[in-house]
Amino acid sequence: xxxxxxxxxxxxxxxxxxxxxxxxxxxxxxxxxxxxxxxxxxxxxxxxxxxxxxxxxxxxxxxxxxxxxxxxxxxxxxxxxxxxxxxxxxxxxxxxxxxxxxxxxxxxxx
Amino acid sequence: xxxxxxxxxxxxxxxxxxxxxxxxxxxxxxxxxxxxxxxxxxxxxxxxxxxxxxxxxxxxxxxxxxxxxxxxxxxxxxxxxxxxxxxxxxxxxxxxxxxxxxxxxxxxxxxxxx
Numbered sequence: 001x002x003x004x005x006x007x008x009x010x011x012x013x014x015x016x017x018x019x020x021x022x023x024x025x026x027x028x029x030x031x032x033x034x035x036x037x038x039x040x041x042x043x044x045x046x047x048x049x050x051x052x053x054x055x056x057x058x059x060x061x062x063x064x065x066x067x068x069x070x071x072x073x074x075x076x077x078x079x080x081x082x083x084x085x086x087x088x089x090x091x092x093x094x095x096x097x098x099x100x101x102x103x104x105x106x107x108x109x110x
Numbered sequence: 111x112x113x114x115x116x117x118x119x120x121x122x123x124x125x126x127x128x129x130x131x132x133x134x135x136x137x138x139x140x141x142x143x144x145x146x147x148x149x150x151x152x153x154x155x156x157x158x159x160x161x162x163x164x165x166x167x168x169x170x171x172x173x174x175x176x177x178x179x180x181x182x183x184x185x186x187x188x189x190x191x192x193x194x195x196x197x198x199x200x201x202x203x204x205x206x207x208x209x210x211x212x213x214x215x216x217x218x219x220x221x222x223x224x
Contacts, residue, residue, distance in 0.1 A: 006152075008150060030211070031211045041217060042216055043153075043202075043215045048212065090213075092211040095211070096141075096158075097143070097158060098143075098155075098213055100145075100152045100153040102150060102151060103153075
């Protein structure tokens with residue numbers, strides 16, 4: 001079946017850039033997403049990219065999509081302590097259900 | 111007020127008990143989902159529904175059942191809870207005119223089965 005994989009942890013210094021990576025197996029993805037989960041809360045959509053795009057930029061966030069390698073990344077510029085959270089990559093499969101990765105816990109230290 | 115509301119937010123129960131988690135939404139979305147979250151495993155889909163009375167199994171439906179009696183409500187039941195069902199459960203909705211597949215999540219229901 002479809003699978004989405006991410007590394008579990010990332011630690012960065014405040015002010016540096018963070019890059020969170022994701023790989024997926026679905027060949028018919030239409031949209032791919034990045035969600036953020038803060039402690040004690042549900043998931044909130046950060047950004048998404050349509051499958052015919054290579055890149056999407058939204059303020060400090062840059063999403064890169066390599067369809068050939070089925071690789072998605074999220075870059076956060078000038079990472080702040082408020083960016084500490086779990087980040088989930090998700091793939092829209094068959095237009096009806098989202099398959100999530102394991103989540104990457106981002107820790108930002110001073 | 112939250113658009114997607116889950117009750118209870120926290121529940122501790124014993125093995126063998128029947129548990130129901132409820133979800134209600136004010137977004138007017140047709141599609142509703144139940145996920146469970148476990149550390150290191152991410153979110154896994156339990157059941158989903160595209161309309162009233164429509165029920166579809168997700169990747170881990172064994173041991174769970176759902177009911178969609180109204181557009182705004184989607185409940186998840188554990189008929190006989192077991193300890194490995196201890197997890198954080200999320201309800202989510204999807205829909206709207208500009209449907210990009212985005213899910214809108216509730217705040218989660220933490221279930222502990224002793």
